[in-house]
Amino acid sequence: MDQTGSPQLCFPNFNTSCRRLLRPPSEAVLLYTLLGFASLLTVTLNSLVIFSISHFRQLHTPTNTLLLSLAVCDMLLGLLVMPIEGLRYIETCWLLGRLLCALSPYIFYCLISASLGHMVLISIVRYLTICDPLKHSSKITMTNVKMCILLCWTSSVIYNGLILMDHMGNPDRFSSCHGECVVVISYIPGTIDLFFTFVGPCTVMAVLYMRVFLVALTQMRVIRSQAAATSDRLAPTAKKSHMKAARTLGILIVVFLMCYCPYYYPTFVGEDTSTRLSYYSILTWIELLNSCLNPLIYAMFYPWFRKALKLFFTFRILQAQSREVMIM
Template sequence: MDSTAGPPLCFPNLNSSCRRLLRPPSETVLLYTLLAFVSLLTVTLNILIIFSIYHFRQLHTPTNNLLLSLAVCDLVVGLLVMPIEGLRYIETCWLLGRLMCALSPYLFYCLVSTSLGHMVLISIVRYLTICDPLHHNSKLTITNVNVCIFLCWASSIIYNGLFTMDHLGNPDRFSSCHGECVVVISRISGTVDLFVTFVGPCTVMIVLYMKVFVVAVSQVRVIQSQTAANAKAPTTRKSQTKAARTLGILIVVFLMCFCPFFYPALAGQDSSTTMSYFSVLSWIMLLNSCLNPLIYAMFYPWFRKAIKLIFTLRILQAHSREVMIM
């Protein structure tokens, strides 16, 4: 009787249940369709990267090991984090229980910071490749890169364990009713995380990419002056433009995805999942896991060739692992 008089509950059998916001059926279908599309696209793109690097022996390089680890991180984001965060927003109730309420924020922050760490490592690799070409082969060994990957994962796991320790120990402390999973990051913790997770890595990336761009342009100018061939001028200008565009995309997309999420910390406010715009901020950042394979892999010709071989089923042929795709 009472259930028909008021708003529906998240858990009708519990008097302490939260109220549930009902959406129009058309809106619910649209949101679930978008969620499925984005999650599936993220998973598919990253699986293609993982399979390509794993299958073709020519791609077993230190740099590609880094791309492989990044793809694994973004794959888990698309496979677990995106569906969980989508379910939280669409249903307006937390239906996954106390344990998942404790673990899901930790998983979210851990994977995002790990992905960010891989971006920094990629910027370091590109810096060494362009700015120190004589020694980068001795520095960028498979062992060294694998150690960096391990440290990236380990530091993210430890740091975010400390960062979310209070929530992991008591996930219900900010919940006012059953059907809520509230995560609150204090202003002090948010400010520390802002510098550790965003300002520091962002500064490293921008500085390294700017150095890479300056060195690349200077090398092109040296080649141009040595050849003294006018016919090469259009090619040189095109190369400079392409380098500037690629570096610009990398930095701008990163900033566009991560800056909004740190708005509460920048504004000196506590961050909470109950904020009306929190879901928008978190999803903008999650979309970076879908864009990563496009930015870091699809610019490579070998990736496009690998996709062609996969979809034409030529990978089923004998000795397909030995195909030269670079």
Template sequence: MDNTGSPHLCFPNLNSSCRRLLRHPSEAVLLYTLLAFVSLLTVTLNILIIFSISYFQQLHTPTNNLLLSLAVCDMGVGLLVMPIEGLRYIETCWLLGRLMCALSPYVFYGLVSTSLGHMVLISIVRYLTICHPLQHNTKITITNVNISICLCWTSAFIYNGLILMDHMGNPDRFSSCRGECVVVINHIPGTVDLFITFVGPCSVMVVLYMKVFLVAVSQVRVIRSQTAATTAKAAPTTRKSQTKAARTLGILVVVFLICFCPYVYPILAAEQNSTNLSYYSILTWIMLLNSCLNPLIYALFYPWFRKAMKLTFTFKILQAHSHDAMIM
């Protein structure tokens, strides 16, 4: 039956309803399948990190506490944010009601800001570990890291609560019809938010990782000069370590920029940062994919994670005292 001659509404019983874009059934099935896959993959990868760090005693370190908290945050993105944003895009209508319209952006931005804060904290820990190794044990303690984690979570949600206060108080403020959930951040507050939540953290990460990279390269050159006279294998090993350091730095910084830069484009282009923009969904999903990539970047490159997964999937964790296994 051809229904193209009549309007399709989000809520057919309401005259004030927004119009709805009807997708072909095969297209809807494909989109829902992709949504389920990405969400499930994000949740699963982060659960594996949470389990590994929580279960194995040797992994209970200050740095791994940061990875654990980051994984909890990214799991929340995969569990809560991705399904809601996917439903919004596929159905082209907001079907979750006024309360969820008020809360979902708050949870979304709160979790994304928390994830970003954790990446900054990780860069600080790596900087202190490489550049100030003698001060590392006194500054990077379980207590200090846990306090930093609590401050990161608390400040992220308080800050986003202040930014979105008007929206949460009146979520229908910018909606032109029933079936919309529009969040608008004007240019001036959006620009201030850009510097607080993107330019500042990004600058800190880039500067710290550049210092880490330069110090690592310097240390490698010292080792090469000391061992060149005794072994001919030092140079290839050094080159390999140098390449690995450069590759790791590039992955950390470039992936972050690729995921987050498109989302701040509307502000840089002097546009309102609104969920009603035609390309908002694309920018959002590029940023959300960072929560799926984080466990790959921050954990899968670690040998201890691969060993923990091997013990888990071979069911050796069922053996007595398996939590005391030598992972690192």
């Protein structure tokens, strides 16, 4: 008799095992194929960003250093989080054991928080570059940026350790049977987390970008009013490049917010955030989608990334002195 689609036990040898819904083979194959494709694409695209910025000396700038660290974060989401969340959804059972049940949400939350922190840092760098051009070179140094990146990662590790301390200490406390990994963030801590890690940083980004675009529009008016003399073209060209960079980073942040806002839906409607929610997988995968979209945005709006890809796929990257190629 065909048992496909009927409830089975996650672990038949355990009397306390959870029930498992077997998917039709064709559906399971399709889901695993999509999971593998999404994970591989995310890891590959972000690896190309990491390699491009690391390889070409001209790309060793403070802003690109932030983009590199953000790409590392996105790559780890594709490499570590996507497969685990995909397995949770496809198998409808937790098959990875107690240790990974304790650690996987922590890794997920750390990487998500680090992504948000990088977006805030990118906003600050762009704001200082455009709105305070005379002083930004002394403030935005490689040393300062690296220290901020370290602080961002460290804060994410410590903060999420505090948020998930109870879960990591006792990952089975909300499980009703063997084969579950339930993570619950109650409404009050969830609300505090919403304002501390989402509303606050997003407000900072919105205010900074409103200021950036107002200044950029003012600069564009100056460009149109300047004479077409050769000696006067350098400044307008620089200002145009600032406008394009600000627009691109603005698109990054808008896409980021579109992907991350749905995850906080349970808190908005007054519910606990729990992996038991019927729509939890949808919220999670919308959020994870951002990790794959970021490098695609680079490819569409950053000429240096497109040029780096061309050099990579034509194997010119293997030539001597390829690190010194003028890519911007």
